[in-house]
Amino acid sequence: MTVATVEESGWFNKLCKGDTSSKKFESAFNSTHSKPLTITTTMASHKVKIAARLRPRLDGELDDDSIKVVHQSNNTGGSSSSSGGSSFISVANPRDPTQVFKFPFSSCYDQDSTQEEIFENDVEPLIDVVYSGVTVTIFAYGVTSSGKTHTMQGTRNEPGVIPRVVRAMFEKKASFHQYQTSLSVSYMEIYKDEVYDLLVTRENAPKLPVRENDSGMVFVANLTKMEISGVEEFDNIYNTATKHRSVGATNLNRASSRSHAVLTIEASMVDPVANTTLTGKINLVDLAGSENNKLTGNDPSRMAESSAINKSLSVLGQVVHALNQGASRIPYRNSKLTRILQDALGGSSVGLLICNLAPGIKFRQDTLNTLNFAVRTKNVENRPVVNERDNRPVPKPHFAAVSIQPPASKPAPAIVQAISTAGSGSTAGAKRARPSLVPMSRSSRISSIGGGHGYQSFGLAGAAAAGRRQTGMFEKIREEDHSYDRSGSVGIGMTEKEIDERVCYHFSAILAGRQADHLLPPQISKAVEAAVEAEVTRRLAERERQRAEAEQNEKEAARREGQVSRTGTPTKETSLPSGVLTPLLKRHKDLDEELKSRLHELEKKYERGTKETQLADVLSPVSKKKTGRAYVALARAHSEKGDLQVALDLYRKAETYVPDNIKLKERIIEIEWAVRNNTAYVPSPKPPRKQKSKKRSKSALSREALPAMDAMDVDNGTKGKGKDGFVGKLGEFGMDFTNTESPNKSKRTYDDATESENMQTPMKKQKRTALHGTPSRNIAAGEDVDPFALQRKDRRHVIS
Numbered sequence: 001m002t003v004a005t006v007e008e009s010g011w012f013n014k015l016c017k018g019d020t021s022s023k024k025f026e027s028a029f030n031s032t033h034s035k036p037l038t039i040t041t042t043m044a045s046h047k048v049k050i051a052a053r054l055r056p057r058l059d060g061e062l063d064d065d066s067i068k069v070v071h072q073s074n075n076t077g078g079s080s081s082s083s084g085g086s087s088f089i090s091v092a093n094p095r096d097p098t099q100v101f102k103f104p105f106s107s108c109y110d111q112d113s114t115q116e117e118i119f120e121n122d123v124e125p126l127i128d129v130v131y132s133g134v135t136v137t138i139f140a141y142g143v144t145s146s147g148k149t150h151t152m153q154g155t156r157n158e159p160g161v162i163p164r165v166v167r168a169m170f171e172k173k174a175s176f177h178q179y180q181t182s183l184s185v186s187y188m189e190i191y192k193d194e195v196y197d198l199l200v201t202r203e204n205a206p207k208l209p210v211r212e213n214d215s216g217m218v219f220v221a222n223l224t225k226m227e228i229s230g231v232e233e234f235d236n237i238y239n240t241a242t243k244h245r246s247v248g249a250t251n252l253n254r255a256s257s258r259s260h261a262v263l264t265i266e267a268s269m270v271d272p273v274a275n276t277t278l279t280g281k282i283n284l285v286d287l288a289g290s291e292n293n294k295l296t297g298n299d300p301s302r303m304a305e306s307s308a309i310n311k312s313l314s315v316l317g318q319v320v321h322a323l324n325q326g327a328s329r330i331p332y333r334n335s336k337l338t339r340i341l342q343d344a345l346g347g348s349s350v351g352l353l354i355c356n357l358a359p360g361i362k363f364r365q366d367t368l369n370t371l372n373f374a375v376r377t378k379n380v381e382n383r384p385v386v387n388e389r390d391n392r393p394v395p396k397p398h399f400a401a402v403s404i405q406p407p408a409s410k411p412a413p414a415i416v417q418a419i420s421t422a423g424s425g426s427t428a429g430a431k432r433a434r435p436s437l438v439p440m441s442r443s444s445r446i447s448s449i450g451g452g453h454g455y456q457s458f459g460l461a462g463a464a465a466a467g468r469r470q471t472g473m474f475e476k477i478r479e480e481d482h483s484y485d486r487s488g489s490v491g492i493g494m495t496e497k498e499i500d501e502r503v504c505y506h507f508s509a510i511l512a513g514r515q516a517d518h519l520l521p522p523q524i525s526k527a528v529e530a531a532v533e534a535e536v537t538r539r540l541a542e543r544e545r546q547r548a549e550a551e552q553n554e555k556e557a558a559r560r561e562g563q564v565s566r567t568g569t570p571t572k573e574t575s576l577p578s579g580v581l582t583p584l585l586k587r588h589k590d591l592d593e594e595l596k597s598r599l600h601e602l603e604k605k606y607e608r609g610t611k612e613t614q615l616a617d618v619l620s621p622v623s624k625k626k627t628g629r630a631y632v633a634l635a636r637a638h639s640e641k642g643d644l645q646v647a648l649d650l651y652r653k654a655e656t657y658v659p660d661n662i663k664l665k666e667r668i669i670e671i672e673w674a675v676r677n678n679t680a681y682v683p684s685p686k687p688p689r690k691q692k693s694k695k696r697s698k699s700a701l702s703r704e705a706l707p708a709m710d711a712m713d714v715d716n717g718t719k720g721k722g723k724d725g726f727v728g729k730l731g732e733f734g735m736d737f738t739n740t741e742s743p744n745k746s747k748r749t750y751d752d753a754t755e756s757e758n759m760q761t762p763m764k765k766q767k768r769t770a771l772h773g774t775p776s777r778n779i780a781a782g783e784d785v786d787p788f789a790l791q792r793k794d795r796r797h798v799i800s
């Protein structure tokens with residue numbers, strides 16, 4: 001039995017592995033940031049860590065061994081560790097129970113595992129990361145009733161990750177003597193793709209807008225942030241807020257979460273000596289569970305919730321897939337969930353995914369889906385950064401400068417290399433670098449300057465590139481800073497480039513509070529310093545003005561949105577042009593024509609890219625099915641030709657339109673596996689239908705002929721690879737994956753037929769009814785009736 005290598009478990013080892021820059025981070029951390037300003041480099045990339053937890057069997061559930069946690073050597077307790085042991089989740093192959101899929105993860109928790117174990121092994125080490133000024137995101141993922149809320153929230157007797165994190169945060173806080181540390185909490189839920197503040201009563205909770213500032217940082221506007229002074233205060237706030245969360249009963253869970261909940265604990269650490277602020281955050285995300293409506297027995301209102309849940313989780317899957325593919329566009333914008341979690345996936349925070357699994361054959365397919373998601377997420381790389389702010393006031397201008405000081409308490413909005421978080425991936429390393437749609441404008445560039453850092457109310461998108469501060473300044477001046485007066489003695493004996501370089505150095509020296517006069521000829525030193533300071537002040541003033549303006553706009557927008565949600569009447573603002581860059585273009589009237597046209601081009605390109613998903617959002621359910629079916633047919637044709645990558649893309653497009661289709665998901669997983677492992681994949685021929693009578697009905701034939709239905713069936717394994725198809729090969733995923741003959745062909749045929757029925761549009765059904773008159777008793781009873789047979793019967797009736 002081959003199992004993939006176990007991941008290393010030490011967070012810091014991993015963050016800092018063999019990388020000079022990251023070692024700087026380590027030493028900076030170990031010295032508890034005595035000189036935060038000296039952290040001048042970004043950290044090593046960091047993959048999202050996966051922990052899998054199988055919950056115990058509940059009363060009334062059948063106990064079988066289809067899903068197991070297998071611990072091998074050196075494992076004590078519920079979790080494997082990097083000390084030589086390895087564990088994996090084993091799932092019996094639904095098509096051949098004699099075979100198993102194996103999913104190795106660095107942490108696997110079995111049914112006897114405790115809340116304490118999970119916290120100590122995987123969560124507690126992250127508290128130090130938070131206190132080093134990095135954003136950490138932990139999310140619980142799994143099918144409904146798999147134990148996500150139990151793991152995150154827990155009970156009074158078995159407190160989960162959230163209460164334990166808060167306790168540990170307060171305990172650690174005391175050890176950072178040199179800082180004035182304060183902790184605050186914000187808590188939101190995403191319900192039917194709308195964001196609500198859980199710290200206010202539901203009646204007063206308007207839908208909160210997810211916004212992006214000029215620098216491309218995503219944040220939830222007007223989200224309440226409460227300072228907490230102790231564990232008890234937190235408990236009170238949290239208990240009250242949890243009651244506001246949308247919960248409902250389904251067949252699988254009496255208190256099923258109907259929303260995704262994101263709790264953020266922020267640690268703000270002010271160093272009065274160095275005059276800096278470090279801000280670390282931990283986002284604790286309890287996702288709503290993916291739902292199989294056949295099992296949940298949802299009523300129509302639950303179905304609507306379920307559909308929103310499934311859609312957002314499907315987008316989450318697409319985001320992870322796109323990141324793995326190094327795609328140029330990551331579909332973060334397709335749901336609020338992914339937009340808000342943007343920074344945790346391919347962004348600048350450290351991520352831990354806890355996969356919750358439910359035992360028993362009933363959950364087997366869902367468990368496989370969850371584990372496949374985990375396997376894909378395992379490869380997502382983040383590039384954590386330290387969120388650090390320099391609180392020192394900028395020097396006063398010498399002359400000709402606007403004398404506006406940046407406010408110390410509420411600094412300007414752009415701290416980050418925000419280009420990287422605007423759905424782009426500059427933080428994710430060169431391989432994953434995605435072109436940003438945010439222009440290299442003053443506001444985004446200036447963001448990396450020490451004096452003007454600031455944070456948004458929700459900083460998942462924080463990518464504070466403290467380490468890029470100086471680089472940013474250099475780039476900035478080279479590209480933009482042509483406004484100061486370089487006339488007179490400045491140019492004596494120097495090329496433009498030399499002047500720029502020296503000015504850049506001087507600029508950075510001024511901001512760092514040092515003198516660099518020796519680098520400039522004395523006759524120009526003072527003039528340059530003054531000019532640079534004037535420019536700094538001018539820009540800060542401009543930035544402050546923009547910030548105030550943006551804040552005003554936000555308030556206004558939130559007020560209007562509040563009105564809309566109360567009255568249902570859209571306001572003027574909703575009819576503004578949809579272009580993402582348009583507001584930016586308007587604001588920057590000083591951009592030259594060439595840049596403007598380039599931006600327009602980019603905007604068009606972007607809009608073309610998002611068209612697909614926008615379309616899926618506006619289409620009627622019928623049209624969605626039709627479009628999905630068309631994509632499936634196309635995908636099928638490509639997979640038959642051997643263009644697996646194209647087929648995969650098309651299947652994924654189809655998924656955008658029919659996100660709930662389980663068989664389509666299975667097909668995607670299979671093809672993805674084949675693509676990753678460079679294995680041939682031959683789509684299965686349609687299985688022969690079981691004939692009910694000697695005469696085969698035309699409808700049956702026509703159904704079989706429908707290529708679109710192919711996505712809904714499964715492979716029968718007789719595809720030139722012997723019985724086992726992909727049998728037993730250890731794939732790139734690090735799991736044994738088999739794809740074998742379905743033992744139950746009649747079930748498949750039935751499913752196909754049902755699917756065929758389901759995928760008939762109401763229009764078709766209407767036509768059928770019109771053609772054949774009032775539906776017969778058989779139709780009303782939901783039986784599979786051959787319309788052609790009916791037609792013949794009708795004709796006979798007419799003739800007779």
Ligand SMILES: Nc1ncnc2c1ncn2[C@@H]1O[C@H](COP(=O)(O)OP(=O)(O)OP(=O)(O)O)[C@@H](O)[C@H]1O
Nearest residue numbers: 055056144145146147148149150253256257288289
């Ligand atoms: N590790 C565990 N030990 C004991 N009971 C558990 C464990 N995990 C889950 N449960 C129980 O299983 C049931 C479902 O758990 P929970 O509500 O946490 O699931 P969930 O994944 O959050 O579901 P949903 O997505 O529907 O909200 C609860 O009754 C919970 O107490």
